[in-house]
Amino acid sequence: MTITSAMNELDRRLLMDRSVSGRSAVTMPSSDVPEQPLPQESLLRDDLPLPEVSQLEVIRYFSLLSQLNFSIDTNFYPLGSCTMKYNPKINDAMASLPGFGSIHPNQPSEQVQGAVQLMYKLQESLGDLTGLPGVSLAPLAGAQGEYAGLLIARAFHASKGDSGRTVALIPDSAHGTNPASAAMAGLDVVTVPSDAQGNVDVNALQELADERTAVFMLTLPSTLGLFEPSILEITQIIHDAGGLVYADGANLNALLGMVKLGDLGFDICHSNLHKTFSTPHGGGGPGSGPVMVTEELSKFLPEPVAEKSGDIFTLAKPTNSVGKINGFHGSFGILVRAYTYIRAMGRDGLKAVAENAIINANYIQSQLKDRYDLAADRFCMHETVLSAARQKRRDVKGLDIAKRLLDHGIHAPTMYFPLIVEEALMVEPTETESKETLDRFIEVMRQIDDEVSEDPEAVRTAPHTLPVTRLDEATAARKPYLRWQG
Amino acid sequence: MVNTVDRSTGAKKGSGNPHPYVPATDADRAAMLEAIGVSSFEELIQDIPEKMRFPELDIAESAPELSLSADISAMAARNITPGDYACFLGAGAYRHFIPSTVNAVLQRGEFVTAYTPYQPEAAQGTLQTGFEFQSAICQLFDMEVANAGMYDGPTAFAEAVLMAIRLTHRNKVAVLETVDSRLVQVLRAYSVHQGIEIVSIAPDAAVSDDIACIAFQSPNLFGVIEDVGGLTGRAHAAGALSIVHANPTAHGLFQPPGKYGVDIVTAEGQPLGVPLSFGGAYVGLFACRQEHIRQLPGRIIGRTSDTEGRTGYVLTLQTREQHIRRERATSNICTSTQLIGLMVAVYVATLGKQGLSDVANLCYQKAHYAASEIAQIPGYSLPVSGTFFHEFAVTCPRPVADINAALLEKGIIGGYDISDRIANTMLLCVTEMNSRDEIDGLLMAFREIGGTA
Numbered sequence: 001m002t003i004t005s006a007m008n009e010l011d012r013r014l015l016m017d018r019s020v021s022g023r024s025a026v027t028m029p030s031s032d033v034p035e036q037p038l039p040q041e042s043l044l045r046d047d048l049p050l051p052e053v054s055q056l057e058v059i060r061y062f063s064l065l066s067q068l069n070f071s072i073d074t075n076f077y078p079l080g081s082c083t084m085k086y087n088p089k090i091n092d093a094m095a096s097l098p099g100f101g102s103i104h105p106n107q108p109s110e111q112v113q114g115a116v117q118l119m120y121k122l123q124e125s126l127g128d129l130t131g132l133p134g135v136s137l138a139p140l141a142g143a144q145g146e147y148a149g150l151l152i153a154r155a156f157h158a159s160k161g162d163s164g165r166t167v168a169l170i171p172d173s174a175h176g177t178n179p180a181s182a183a184m185a186g187l188d189v190v191t192v193p194s195d196a197q198g199n200v201d202v203n204a205l206q207e208l209a210d211e212r213t214a215v216f217m218l219t220l221p222s223t224l225g226l227f228e229p230s231i232l233e234i235t236q237i238i239h240d241a242g243g244l245v246y247a248d249g250a251n252l253n254a255l256l257g258m259v260k261l262g263d264l265g266f267d268i269c270h271s272n273l274h275k276t277f278s279t280p281h282g283g284g285g286p287g288s289g290p291v292m293v294t295e296e297l298s299k300f301l302p303e304p305v306a307e308k309s310g311d312i313f314t315l316a317k318p319t320n321s322v323g324k325i326n327g328f329h330g331s332f333g334i335l336v337r338a339y340t341y342i343r344a345m346g347r348d349g350l351k352a353v354a355e356n357a358i359i360n361a362n363y364i365q366s367q368l369k370d371r372y373d374l375a376a377d378r379f380c381m382h383e384t385v386l387s388a389a390r391q392k393r394r395d396v397k398g399l400d401i402a403k404r405l406l407d408h409g410i411h412a413p414t415m416y417f418p419l420i421v422e423e424a425l426m427v428e429p430t431e432t433e434s435k436e437t438l439d440r441f442i443e444v445m446r447q448i449d450d451e452v453s454e455d456p457e458a459v460r461t462a463p464h465t466l467p468v469t470r471l472d473e474a475t476a477a478r479k480p481y482l483r484w485q486g
Numbered sequence: 487m488v489n490t491v492d493r494s495t496g497a498k499k500g501s502g503n504p505h506p507y508v509p510a511t512d513a514d515r516a517a518m519l520e521a522i523g524v525s526s527f528e529e530l531i532q533d534i535p536e537k538m539r540f541p542e543l544d545i546a547e548s549a550p551e552l553s554l555s556a557d558i559s560a561m562a563a564r565n566i567t568p569g570d571y572a573c574f575l576g577a578g579a580y581r582h583f584i585p586s587t588v589n590a591v592l593q594r595g596e597f598v599t600a601y602t603p604y605q606p607e608a609a610q611g612t613l614q615t616g617f618e619f620q621s622a623i624c625q626l627f628d629m630e631v632a633n634a635g636m637y638d639g640p641t642a643f644a645e646a647v648l649m650a651i652r653l654t655h656r657n658k659v660a661v662l663e664t665v666d667s668r669l670v671q672v673l674r675a676y677s678v679h680q681g682i683e684i685v686s687i688a689p690d691a692a693v694s695d696d697i698a699c700i701a702f703q704s705p706n707l708f709g710v711i712e713d714v715g716g717l718t719g720r721a722h723a724a725g726a727l728s729i730v731h732a733n734p735t736a737h738g739l740f741q742p743p744g745k746y747g748v749d750i751v752t753a754e755g756q757p758l759g760v761p762l763s764f765g766g767a768y769v770g771l772f773a774c775r776q777e778h779i780r781q782l783p784g785r786i787i788g789r790t791s792d793t794e795g796r797t798g799y800v801l802t803l804q805t806r807e808q809h810i811r812r813e814r815a816t817s818n819i820c821t822s823t824q825l826i827g828l829m830v831a832v833y834v835a836t837l838g839k840q841g842l843s844d845v846a847n848l849c850y851q852k853a854h855y856a857a858s859e860i861a862q863i864p865g866y867s868l869p870v871s872g873t874f875f876h877e878f879a880v881t882c883p884r885p886v887a888d889i890n891a892a893l894l895e896k897g898i899i900g901g902y903d904i905s906d907r908i909a910n911t912m913l914l915c916v917t918e919m920n921s922r923d924e925i926d927g928l929l930m931a932f933r934e935i936g937g938t939a
Contacts, residue, residue: 012797014614015621015835016621024841025587025837025838026587026836026837026838026841028844028918031851032921032922033851033855033922036850036858037854043711043740044741045740045742045745048625048738048839050622050834050839051834051835051838051839053838055836058835059587059590059591061835062594062615062828062835065611066591066594066597068610068614069609070609071596071598072595074595079601084601088507090554095763097559098570099564100562100763101762102567102569102762102763103565103568103762104568104575104579104762105579105764105765107566107575111899112564112566114560114561114563115562115565115764128544128545129543129545140638140766140767141637141820141821146818151675151678151679176808176809176810176811177808180811180812180813182813183813184676184679184817186680189812227531227534228533229533231533232535258531258539259534259535259539260538260541263541264538272821274821280599280825281600281601282600282823282825283602283609283611283612283824283825283828284603284612284785284821284824284825285602285821285825286637286767286822286826287821288767302675323674324671325676326637326641326766327578327641327668327754327768328579328638328765328766329764329766330766331766331767332763332765332766333767334766336558339558340554343546343548343549344507344548344549344550344551345505345507346545346546346547347543347548348548349504349507351540352504353507356508358527358531359515359519359522362518362530363518363522365522366521367521379522379524379529379530379532381531403605406608411601411605412605431507431510432507432508433509435510435517435518463607468610468792468796468798469607469794469796470793471606471790471799472790472791472793473606473802476788476789476790476802477788477802480776480779480788481789481790482631482779483621483631
């Protein structure tokens with residue numbers, strides 16, 4: 001590949017190393033006010049060691065770097081649990097309208113009725129889709145939504161004078177953010193085991209749920225891509241013990257129009273708008289993690305919550321709010337994108353999202369299960385967790401297979417998660433990929449399995465065609481080199 | 487075209503893909519279901535309780551792009567927009583010039599639609615630009631290390647205080663009373679269940695030697711530069727850390743926090759090339775000493791090499807993070823603000839040494855011009871003394887809400903109401919975006935409004 005060989009020659013020097021004294025990429029106008037005296041010299045900095053480069057160099061540098069990335073726009077990205085679906089371009093266009101992109105967060109609601117109206121309507125849609133009508137859009141990412149949800153659970157118990165509820169029950173298959181958020185909320189984490197089929201072990205849950213249970217945090221579908229068949233029993237067990245049930249909505253894509261979390265007995269959930277609602281992931285954010293609750297819990301929501309009175313929209317603080325969890329009103333630009341997406345999909349379109357996401361995942365699973373072990377041999381929801389245990393017996397790890405996929409222009413699945421599956425490769429195709437793309441992925445995965453037998457070294461040393469080969473992460477952690485050094 | 491429309495009814499036939507974002511045709515779906523070995527989709531979701539399957543939704547039908555775009559644009563047009571109006575609002579978010587390079591780079595789908603760089607070989611673009619971001623923050627603040635960004639300024643401030651608690655094993659923190667109360671509110675929400683005592687202190691108050699940190703804002707809520715060196719010295723004398731919540735633009739002109747030995751610097755990164763966007767998405771800046779990196783929250787990008795000896799970048803020190811450490815992680819952060827960090831990196835690269843210095847100087851010049859003129863208008867005064875950068879408090883002859891309403895009539899978005907601190911007082915912000923005409927318009931408006939109480 002010529003591009004690849006060109007990459008090998010790529011000049012990866014940092015901006016400070018390209019800096020030439022006196023060069024600039026922009027000119028600022030001179031002052032148009034009478035000259036004002038500067039403060040005492042000792043307060044002023046004598047050097048501002050920032051890059052001095054031309055405008056073309058800025059553009060070429062960042063453009064070339066962009067080409068070193070895999071992205072949804074350029075590659076199939078079946079990264080499990082991350083819902084790497086197409087990010088519609090109209091979403092970005094709407095978020096950058098001057099009426100949205102240029103308004104100041106300290107402007108009072110009456111000056112920004114269109115913005116608050118959009119927030120109100122998005123709250124309505126998210127409440128409708130989840131069956132949990134109390135909504136705050138404030139959380140800036142999924143983990144912050146989790147934390148907000150846990151603050152709400154704690155505030156609810158405190159309001160009942162029930163101060164002994166200090167335990168968060170969390171399945172062993174949960175995302176790491178669940179226990180981390182629970183710890184931030186001052187809860188003790190107690191792990192709930194999974195049973196042999198990958199479901200929550202209901203008997204164990206029954207044993208663990210008691211008067212200390214503040215909340216049970218459940219990802220639905222689970223991180224194994226499975227819908228809990230005993231979900232109604234599970235929510236009942238927790239409610240009988242006086243606890244609340246929290247849904248980690250990371251996998252909400254599978255449930256749109258299929259079932260509402262509120263109907264299943266969940267009290268609180270969050271949704272990652274950067275997953276289910278198509279807002280771009282940005283290489284690691286910004287995200288948005290609205291929190292949804294039952295009517296009863298809505299008075300505890302973090303501020304602000306958009307309200308409507310007549311034709312007037314306002315941002316309000318709920319009566320018993322858990323408070324302010326970030327500077328302003330949430331990731332507003334992300335909210336515009338998610339709202340645009342929901343309107344573009346419509347009710348039938350959203351149902352088609354879940355339906356096609358589920359079909360796509362099951363199709364991949366059905367075409368690979370003769371070559372790769374399955375974490376659970378049953379129909380999955382929106383993602384399938386494969387295991388490279390068979391390949392490992394031939395001395396090739398899940399990691400190697402993931403890296404080999406990169407050579408085929410396909411992003412790796414999520415590896416080694418959930419933690420309870422040996423050599424896990426979690427594959428989430430999403431609904432936005434065509435059958436042709438899925439067929440190619442299946443073919444490549446089968447080809448790599450052949451290669452594991454025929455030329456394992458090629459897999460173990462992959463990738464071979466990217467700008468870099470495997471990177472030395474151990475040294476990076478042992479001798480941290482975290483900034484430009486002159 | 488004719489194939490997709492039923493000629494008898496004019497309706498679209500049902501054989502195509504259900505939506506432009508969902509490519510599977512009926513034929514694709516049928517083929518896949520057959521390969522899976524089921525006769526209907528519903529067989530795949532038998533675990534969902536039957537009586538709850540396929541609930542009714544109130545959401546409207548799909549809107550095609552053409553009408554949707556018009557509809558949402560109409561909502562945006564309902565807002566009063568800075569730019570159409572002169573704007574003197576600051577207080578945590580700032581209107582600055584954003585060079586066209588920033589949006590040009592933000593058009594790169596390779597950056598926008600990538601995930602967190604867990605596969606470094608396929609994400610060198612994200613990783614190297616993140617490393618540029620960390621480097622720029624260190625250079626600007628004269629600090630040893632920076633992380634790859636937090637959600638926003640206030641959450642960065644709260645996480646800095648939590649980090650100081652972990653580092654000192656003390657659970658009492660002193661926060662200067664001159665910080666924006668929203669910073670303290672976020673800190674309270676972040677620490678409410680951690681048994682932490684937050685003490686609000688005057689800038690010159692004595693501190694006990696059982697505190698984890700002195701946390702302050704400079705420029706503070708009133709726009710005034712605090713005695714960063716003095717406060718840092720007092721923190722260190724108490725065996726505590728010094729945490730400053732800074733304004734990045736100010737350090738195009740003023741001494742960087744690192745010069746005073748500050749231990750942790752946080753800031754709202756929005757002023758560095760990020761649109762106001764009604765408060766988000768922004769990026770929190772977070773810098774500290776190298777010796778404290780194991781307690782740093784958030785993502786950190788490090789430089790390393792590949793098996794061929796070529797330079798490359800990776801997410802590093804991940805054992806601090808939730809996906810490894812779970813309930814013992816330094817923070818619960820997962821998805822953060824990488825793309826906003828990229829905007830900052832492009833902004834700093836474009837403005838560079840001269841540009842950022844010019845921006846800071848323009849802010850200073852214009853704000854001081856406005857302040858000195860306002861001080862001479864009968865009925866208005868500047869209630870707070872001290873060196874300021876581009877924000878200052880103005881006490882008005884009437885309630886701030888009245889003044890702002892009158893300003894709005896004249897096409898001016900006025901200041902941020904801080905009457906809860908000082909009666910009838912607003913915080914005004916003047917940046918390079920405010921032309922002399924706008925400033926003079928504000929002065930004239932104040933004169934006119936002032937007399938008509």
